[in-house]
Structure formats: C-alpha cells, structure tokens
Amino acid sequence: MELNLRIWRQDGPDTPGQLVNYHLDNADPGMSFLEMLDAVNEQLINNGERVIEFDHDCREGICGSCGMVINGRPHGPAQGSSTCQLHMRSFQNGDQITIEPFRASAFPIIRDLKVDRSAFDRIIDSGGYISTNIAAAPEANSILISKDEASNAFDAAACIGCGACVASCKNASAALFTSAKVTHLVNLPQGKVERSTRVVQMVDQMDTEGFGACSFTEACEAVCPQQISVNHIAQMNWEYNRAKLGM
C-alpha cells in the first residue's frame, strides 16, 4: 500500500520543529506501525539522512516505550492498543497519516517523536511503593486477598506507563497514571498501611512536575492501551480527600 506521511521533526528541545512529508510506496497491511516507520527510516538511511527518532522496545504492547500521536490520537485509531500493536491493516491505501510526539510541558521533547517521560518515574519515587524490605516478607498465604480485590489491583497495576493519558488530556494531566498506582496499592491489604502519605506525596509530585489538573473528560481512558478506567481517578481523589481530612 502507498502512504503519505506527515511526521514531526525536531532536533532538540530548544529548536523549532515542523511536520515533514514522506512518501512510502511499499507498505504492507500486515506490518506493524513501527515496522512501517522502520521502512521510512531505511529510505532515509539510503538517502544519507538522519533517521526519525522514536522510542520503542518490546513491540508487544507491554514495555510502554512506544507512543506517538497518530492522526490526532495517542497510539492511533485502534482501541486498547499501543502504537507497536497497531497494524497497517487499520489504514487504507493512499491514506495521509500525521505523526506527532506526545505533547505536554512535563514531557519535554528530546528529538522528533522521542520525549522525556522521567516525570513519571519521579511520581513513583515520591511514594508509589509499599515500604517493605526484600527479606522481611511474611509467608505469602498469610495475606488473604479476595479474587475481586486482586483483580481490581491488577486492573490498575496493568498500567504500562506510556504517557498516552497525558498526551490525550487537554490539561496534560497525569491523573490516570498516578491514580493507577495509588489504587493498585490501596486495593491490597498490604498497601493500606501507607495509604495516606502515599497519595498525598504522589499527588504533590504530580503537581510539581507541571502536569495539569484533571477535569474528567475521560479522554485518557479512551486512549489507554491497557483500558485503565477513570474510576481509579475518582478513587484517588477520594483517597486524597480522606488523607487530607485525616480520616
């Protein structure tokens, strides 16, 4: 299939960027979206030009490295899918596809489609864990956890930290990401001990990093490759209020 691509090129965080047109005439419907970009890069190399930089690694939807805005939508048109799992059969021959980086002031552009998402790590560092020492754990079955509790925790813990939620949000809020970690841990008995300090520290860090506030448009859930529910944001807000009220 033939494709007309408009791809964001930007040398670095302090230089201006622009959309550049590329043409690919040998795309295959069975290709993944990233394999299509590999083919564009192969053309660029043959022309002696520098390649389009983008983050990617596992290419099976679990590492969370990849992510770009495809025709205005983070990770593109497929539901519950990361960019690497999107295949060209989702497009038509002759389509024009616009590809941009995840944009947010808390995700500075490194180059082209590569952005700096280290703010996410700092949110986790601020308290997104259970303070247990590695060898200090009690016998695993001494903590009974109902199927529902485990399943609720898993649904939140499935977050891959890609940042699509931020990119989709008109406020560039990291509420879905942050809440997924908050609720993953608070839904488990072993995570309840630090529930108050954790949520306050993580929300504070989220604000410090420059992410916007959540105004609950639910755009994040719509683009999340793991289909993480905005209910987690509601629960995080509840946990935050609970902590602030000293309940």
Next chain:
Amino acid sequence: MTMLDAKIPNGPIEKKWSEYQATCALVNAANRKKMTVIVIGSGLAGGGAAAALGELGYHVKLFCFHDSTRRAHSVAAQGGVNAAKNYQNDGDNVYRMFYDAIKGGDYRSREANVYRMAELSVRLIDTCVAQGVPFAREYGGSLGNRSFGGVQVERTFYAQGQTGQQLLMGTNSAIARQVKAGRIERFSRHEMLDLVVKNGRAIGVIVRDAITGEIERHAAHAVVLGTGGYAKIYYLSTMAMGCNATAAWKAHKRGAFLANPSFVQVHPTSLPALGKHQSKLTLMSESLRNDGRIWVPAKSGDDRSPEKIPDSERDYYLERKYPAFGNLTPRDIAARAAKEQIDAGHGVGPMRNAVFLDFRDAIAQHGREIIQSRYGNLFGMYQKITGIDAYVTPMLIAPSPHFTMGGLWVDYELMTTIEGLYACGECNFADHGSNRLGANSLLQACVDGYFILPSTIGNFLSGRIKEPLYSTDDPEFDQAESKAREDIQKLLSIKGRQSVDYFHRTLGATLWDCCGISRSRESLNRGIEQIRDLREQFWSDVNITGGAYEPNSELEKATRVMDFLELGELMCIDALHREESCGAHFREEYQTKEGESLRNDEGFSYVSAWQHRAEGEPILHKEPLSFEAVNVMTRNYK
C-alpha cells in the same frame, strides 16, 4: 585449557547455601555506605540486585538504556514464576523442583546452583506479595497456581498473562524506594560500552549518554551485570528490539569467560513470521499449552481451513509421541517436534511455517468464559497482531529464539572470571543447563538479584573496605574510553551502502539456519565462514547516518550489532565443539533411531567456558559437572 573451580561449598546439597551464608564474610552497615556498586540493567536481576544492595546501604549506581527502569525486558514475560510452595498438596517440594530443573536442563547445569534456586523460590513469592504483586487468587483468598511444561505439579504463580510486568513493577517500586532514600543513583538512557579492568579486577565502566552522546566514566568497588540474554542476535526472536549482548561481550573481551554460548532456547509457541518486514516475533505464553492442543494436518499440503479438517485427519503429534506429557513437553522437545512437522511439509499458515494451537476442545469443555479469564489478554494480543479470533479459529504458532541458557561463566557466588565483576539473571549461564523450564527465568532473575548477589558480594567487598575507589583518571579508564570513542568514530566514518538492520537480519538468518533448532558440523562450519564474511562486510559497508554527540538510534544499534557479529561466531564454535545432543543443542549427527537427542556424558559432561583472545581462536576451559544428588538419566517425556 584449565579446569574451572566453581567454589561450591562442601556438604549435602540442601545445606550448601545455609552453610555458605553462615560462614561468608560480611561488610558492616557503617562500611557499606562507603562502598559504591555499579549495576547495569534494571530488569528483575539487575533491578532486584540494585534494590537489595540499596536496602543494605551500599551506594548504588544503576544504569539502563531504556528511558525508565520499568521497561527492561523482564516486563514481557507472560506465563509465571515457579516456586516450591506446594500449596496444591500435589507432591511438590524443593527437591522435586530442583530435580525437574536439572532433568529439564538435560544434566548440563550446575547442581548446587539449581538447588539453591529451588530453595529460594519459596521466599521469593513472599517478597513479591509483600511488594503488592497481584498474583491470581482462589475464591478463599489464597494464591492460585497453574502448570507449565516439563513438570507434573502445579507450582507456577501468575498474574494473568503479565507476570513479568507485575514482578518488574514490584522490583521497580523497590528501586523507587531506594532512589528516594538516596541510596540508588539512577542513570536512564545510559548504555554500557565497556568494562574497565585493572590488574584483573573490575573497577568501573564506560557508558554512553544516549541523549547527549557523551562518553562517561564511572568507578566502583564492584560491578554487577544484569543485562539479560542475547537471543536478539537472531534478529527475529521474542526479544525486545534493544536486547543486546554488548555489556556481557565487552566483559568477555576484558577477560570474563563465556559459558555454553550455543545453548539457545527456541520457544515452541511464538507467532510465525508473516512477511519480510517482520521485526520481531511475539510470544504466546506456554501456559496456553495447558488448554490448547497442538496439531497439524495429517496430510502434507492440506490447505483446507482448520475447522474443516476432521479429527481423523489431524495429527496431534505431541500427544501421539509423548503421551505422558502431551502438549506440556519441555520447550526444546516441543520446538523440535514442530520443526520436524514443518520440514515434512505439514506446516500451516500463509508461509507454511506454523502449526495450530487449538482451543476448540477446551472451550467446549470449560466454556468460553473460563478460557477468557485464563488467557483473555493473550487472545486479545493475538487478534491485534493477526486480525484473527482465536476463540473461533486455531492460533498459528511457530518456534522462535527466546532465551539464552549460555552466558557469562560465574562461580557459586555469581562472580565471573574477572574479580569484582558479577553476572545475575539471564546474562549468566548457571541454572538452566541446556534447556530452561518455563517460569524458571523470572525465578532465576529474581533470586539472583534479590537474595544471592546481596549475600555473595559482601564476601568480596569485605576485603576491600579500606580501599578507596580507583580514580576515573586512571590509565585503564583512558584506554577504555578511547577505545569506545574510536569504535564510534570508525562506525560513523564508514558511510557504506547497507543499513545496520541489513547486517542484523542477515546475521540472524545465518544463525537460524546454521546454529538454530538443529545444527550439524557442516552447517556450523558454513555459519562460521558466513559470519566472518559478514563481519568484514559490516566494517566496510555499513551506513550509519547522524552523529556521535546527539540522540542516534542507528548508532546505538550499530554498537550492538558489531558485538553480535563477534558473538555469533563463538556460538557456532561452541556448538561445533560439543559433539553430542543435549537439551536445546541438537546436533544432527548425534541422535537415536527415533530422532531423539543422544547425549554423551563421558565426553561432554562439562560446562564449556571460552576465553577471548585478541588474535586467534578462543581458548576452551572446562568446568566438569558432577551429580551427587540426582542420578543422571536419559530424559524421557513419553
């Protein structure tokens, strides 16, 4: 050639580790603060080691090439992690688990290490649960289990089909806690380019900052590699695109022996390649074999759609050949059986390079809902990639390189042949012999990082308490940094006609053909020749655009492929020298009349550990394997 001493403690196998722990030297808490340990890699092994060392109070510098420590390839392991908890009351215990791994590895692993892995599995599950890993649960709230290939008990703990991700989030949270405590300094987007060795001892590393391109020097009292396996050398594999051997290979070139490099696990259930654009093969978890049945059309070339082929014209070849284990035979056997069917013309799918994995009977028996609850995300993943609904049509699956049992030679303490250099997890060789059992890789990575290394490293560092760090102005640092810069300049200056990917794909195809599921003297000799030619071509004809001091993913790929081009040859040399078939290493010349592996215990019951030489062939050293706790038998899964 020398015989290597693995420093295995004396005493009965079940006492060795506790004896070791009771007698090894320690570093006290006040002194740990003064010591720096570099950890390369943030997966379950490296990340686990970093977190554990941070907890102990060491100053840890943790490096990963990803943008975040949460993305290491441990994240992609699907099926589960084994532990001898015997929660199912089905006769499991530490010895049985140890025995299964020794037998599964076809008696080419080190007994004492394997026993320790099984022993520590019990505590590992406790640790993960305490960290908040949401394992599958029974209705009463206790932990659930399932079964994996090569065993007859249910000892696998799992979190849907994302167990690796969930364990890694546990590790990552332990890392985050130490970052906050100021004990781990985290360096994301930094890739190790060389090891710095002085007087036979590891004193630091050279890394490249992937954003600025700057080459940096870092010194430490000890260096720990947790850099994973090298199956990406085949290009088409289940590994992530960035998986590489550079850290391990550079350590090898600085004096660390590389053991059993030809032992590569080919996973029987990955998705087949569907075209020439393919960049990776996605794994479909082995857990699917609990409920899915593997078959091919009995008549070769039968291209009816699978639903139209009646049972009488299907060959459920694993159930037929291995009735005791059926679809749950170990990976090496299942992969080779699939290859046999495909080679005989029974392959299915557009490229006739696959077999069917069929859930028809399981859905009829348990209902779609149950199957969905067990494997929902895997079926979803399959549909995303292929566009096919596996609830209706059988999956197409094919063998794909997946794990490397070979790796840096380490002694019982996980120290390589370079003093002060340790290797944890997949980048070492010790625990899986010539074939790894499913759900033992997460286990090994975790116990190496969380439990073993933090104990054994103290035994070394206790003797170095008074020694200051070597200065990064040392001539050894100068030399290593200049070498890294020279390599980069050389790569960028070639400006040839072929991309890095071209060389990687060609190398991968050569290795798959010559040193893949089955190997022969002829194929291996051919492989060596072809790889040498390809390496020469690479250094005269590779084309890398962009510069050294900027983000440059082509340059990153090139520095990895340049090492793969050397490692590939050593893999062939190792496979050529081992004139027997064992586990994943199947030499066509050494098989029974029925086509099963023919092991040669008199000749080859040893670990081959290769020493690098700047000029000429590598030197073979041997670590003889002795088995005291098990009787060495012929594997039989019939």
